[in-house]
Amino acid sequence: MKYMIILGIDPGTTRIGYAVIEKKDADNLNLLTYGCLEPKNKQQKDRLGEISSLISDLILKYHPEVLAIEKIFFTKNAKTVISVSEARGVIINSANSLNLQIFDFTPLEVKFAITGYGRAEKEQVKQMVCRILKIEKKPILDDTSDALAIALTACYTSPKLFINK
Numbered sequence: 208m209k210y211m212i213i214l215g216i217d218p219g220t221t222r223i224g225y226a227v228i229e230k231k232d233a234d235n236l237n238l239l240t241y242g243c244l245e246p247k248n249k250q251q252k253d254r255l256g257e258i259s260s261l262i263s264d265l266i267l268k269y270h271p272e273v274l275a276i277e278k279i280f281f282t283k284n285a286k287t288v289i290s291v292s293e294a295r296g297v298i299i300n301s302a303n304s305l306n307l308q309i310f311d312f313t314p315l316e317v318k319f320a321i322t323g324y325g326r327a328e329k330e331q332v333k334q335m336v337c338r339i340l341k342i343e344k345k346p347i348l349d350d351t352s353d354a355l356a357i358a359l360t361a362c363y364t365s366p367k368l369f370i371n372k
Contacts, residue, residue: 212239214271214307215358216262217350218279218295220254221245223261224350226358227269228340236362238340239269243350251290255297262301274302275361277353278311310361317353320360332356 210231217224226241244261248254276299279292302309312320319325321335333352337345339359346352 211273212269212271213273213275213358213361214265214269214302215354215356215361216274216276216298217353217357218276218291218298219350220251220258220290220294222348222350223258223294223298224348224352224354225265226351226354227265227271228355228358228362230362236340236359238342238355241346241351241355243348251293255293258294259297259301262298263305266302266305266307272308273361273365274299274307274309275357275365276302276309276311277317277357278313280314310365312357312360312364316364317356317360320363321356329353 210229213228213230215226215228223244225244227239229237229239231237244258246254246257246261248257276295279288279295299309315325318327318332321327321332329349329352333345336342336352336355336359340355346355
């Protein structure tokens with residue numbers, strides 16, 4: 208049976224949520240792994256290099272064909288937006304250099320794809336992600352559940368990911 212592997216990423220500078228899902232067909236999903244990457248470096252320039260290595264390691268270990276990543280949304284803290292945007296750029300560059308197809312989604316698109324309501328609360332998204340992927344214990348960190356939701360959004364909304372039998 209043909210399948211596709213999707214890497215979902217919730218970008219950040221101190222924590223990067225990730226999820227790897229194997230999509231066998233439109234209704235058959237297998238969760239391979241999920242968690243949070245936490246770069247150790249304190250300086251942003253060093254942290255960005257570490258993020259690149261961590262993402263490349265994930266890609267080389269699981270061999271995804273697709274990166275699904277959250278778009279940055281407006282926030283009042285410009286410094287945070289800039290540093291997260293830098294991290295997001297490094298992640299996308301790592302995926303590009305390893306020939307992944309890239310999809311990005313706004314938080315509203317993710318919430319709508321997972322719950323059917325674009326203004327859903329984080330807890331509602333987390334509950335649906337756990338139900339869909341049959342995860343018994345909810346992830347503690349929002350970064351992790353967000354990455355799971357982003358990967359699922361790619362599975363559900365990107366027509367190029369539907370696999371013909």
